Amino acid sequence: MLEVKRLIVHLRVGDQVLRAVDDVDLFIERGECVGIVGESGSGKTTLARAMLRLLPAVELAEFSGEVLFKGEDIRAMPEGALQQMRRAGTFSMVFQDPLGYLNPTQRVGAQIAEALPSGLRASAVRQRTLDLLREVGMREAQLVARRYPHELSGGMRQRALIALALAPSPTLLVADEPTTSLDATVQLQVLETLRRLHRERDMALVVITHDLGLIAELCDRVYVMRFGKVVECADVFTLFEAPKHPYTATLIELSTRGAAPARATTADEVVT
């Protein structure tokens, strides 16, 4: 369904150019769940955004290769066609930091409604918004819809952002560190929500994370990234049983050794 060929993304950082994504090939089949793992700074978030063309043009020093979605190249698409594609629910994205990615001055419901297909009647918009909130597991959907982002807890915000991403009924959902900033129990809830949605909606899911546990729970296939390159690609079982690349082996070993290192990385994310 989605095929990325020789994708190169160089970002402008101050006076310097960062080779964030360096010649990456990958593909995602219909209804599949694919994980992209790597440590912070390995280029996985940039890759995800580049695939959906969400990087601001001013920050791009170079952006080449192909991103074929059902045969059409998203990378070279004119802005107008791209907007139509997004509105039509082809693909959407769940971001890492739900507070920053929700508008602080608008009610959650209004922000979700904005992502719904245009041309619906007001009552239908309302109904769909509430349905979406219920679908991601919010019991008091009406109350939540009237809240502002800062009035919700971290887990609720994350789920609101998932609801927002689901609004255009996407066939591909990219979730960037969907559980990183959450408590362990809430992590589990969000994980369950994602798994259920993936199954019920027959929607391809791309999960970007440094948490191999999450990958093991959710994904069929995994890409391992380091320094902007894909170093390994395998299905989950093969990856965990017989990692080919030494870096993958290190990652797996570290994540199974105990909770302490994993928590340290999580804390880092919060600090910076």
Next chain:
Amino acid sequence: MIVVVLLVFGMLQLTPGDPVQAMVGQYPVPAEFREAIERHYHLNDPFLSRLWQYFANLAHGDLGFSFQMQRPVLGLILERAPRTLMLAASGFLLGIPIGMAVGVLSATSQNPHLDRFWTTTTLVAYAIPGFWLGQLLVILFAMQLGWFPTQGMAPLVSRASGFGWFLERARYLALPAITYAIYEATRVARLMRANVIETLGQGYIVTARAKGLSRPTIIRRHVLRNSSLPVVTIMGYAFGVAMGGAVLIETVFSWPGVGLLLIEAIRARDNQVVVGVVLFVSFAVILMNLIVDLLYCALDPRIRTGS
């Protein structure tokens, strides 16, 4: 407010020389007058009781008496205040929308030359002192082109009435109001541009783009409101600046407002009026800040829910 009074009182106490003389200015003080003032302000009493008396007088709206104008200070100020307010208000109403528009245009422009043009324009305009701008406008539009009157608020003799009266006033108001507006607009434009650029870098703009909203829609729904909020916060401060600017701009155009009153009083060493105007302006600015705070609470949900 109380602290302002304390400060003013403190500075009056620090003034070198005879307090009666300082209060009256450089007019000869008749003996019975001196006694009356000394009694009125309890000048021979100890410090604290003097201070108390001063507060008591103020609480009654007694700002003192202008010896030059032979009128109570409060009356003088109240007569002039609406004119200053009218000038400042028309300047704000004209300048703030223009400034916001320029800021947004400049920040969202995809043409770097356009942005650079506006940035340079506002940078230069920012450095122009308001009163000099006023002089330039007078030279150009009043002297050379003769479109507007140079000074004052209304003709000395006027027979116009109704709409004609209004038009006549508007002609007098035009230049000082434009001066104010340009002054305000440059400040708002710089602030607005910075705000919009900051807002454009926020995550929720990426979210909005991911929703497939068009650029104008994103700017209208997500950028404008969020970057206008800080403009509201500086309104109180801007009002204070405008009150200060009133002194200069009113002088350029001989606009008989509070600012000109202050200058006339300083020149005539009519210190009761000086103190009165300073207190009045402080009061107005503090009041305005209070209003702005309330307004901001009403506009920003983050503060409204008090988290």
Next chain:
Amino acid sequence: MNQDIPGPSPTLTSRSEVASARPREALPTSALAVSALLSRLCRTHYGAAGLIILALLVLIGVTAPLLAPFDPTRQVGESLMPPSWTHVMGTDNIGRDLFSLVLYGTRASLAIGFCAALAALVIGGTIGTLAGYRRGLTEAVLMRLAELFQTLPVIIVVLFAIALFGSSFWLLIAAVALAIWPLEARLIYGQFINLREREFVAAAIVADLSTAHIVLREILPNALPPVIVQVALDASLAILIESGLGFLGLSDANMISWGQLLFAAQDFLNAAWWMSVFPGLAICIAIIGLNLLADGLNEVVNPRAVRAAIGLAA
């Protein structure tokens, strides 16, 4: 405390190291460091432009007697003569050469700008430091006072002070400093609030260093960078205030300043546009120079590019 847990790999901890790293090294005190700051400043467009303008103005101020074709205090021609080859900027209402007047005016404006900005830095710095390091009542009282002063329109404060105390050169500087010190105080205070919680301050306290040492050697150098920017802005504000006072005819009557030239111009707007245009331009140039300098300093002192990069990685 997060940083105490050993990270799984060197690369994974790199971010936390950045977060806990000691703030920038103590500010340039040696000539070498100052020149480094200058060279970095020159690499920003704004900073270089501002520096050039300012250097030129200082040069003009210093060499005014050499540059000025006429004695600015004497009548050297007919009054109100338009600009010509002998009088490039024309003459004023009493026949003085305007070009020479404007050149000499540079001195007063720059002197007042720098002195007042420095005075404000000293007053504001002291108060900000006191409020920032001592907590409790001192902090509350001083900062409320600063806030209050900041609410009042600057020019009103200055006018009030001048109405009461008069306006000689030094009184003028004192009045301007009195009006703008809160800007400095609040900035330094804010810096102190940030810095006093940091590890290296705690380390200094544990090491039992004297309070003076902690404040002056540990915190202050790290608090200064944004303050430098503010000093440049203060100077431009001071020049604006002085020109405003001059324009109102309330500046020191014994000195030649651009504002006073505008005061004289006010009565001759119809007859002699040049009396208003040239001194006003001079003010603008000085203000633009200082603002550009401040922009450039700002870029050097807290580089936005770095922050933008962090936002991008998130």
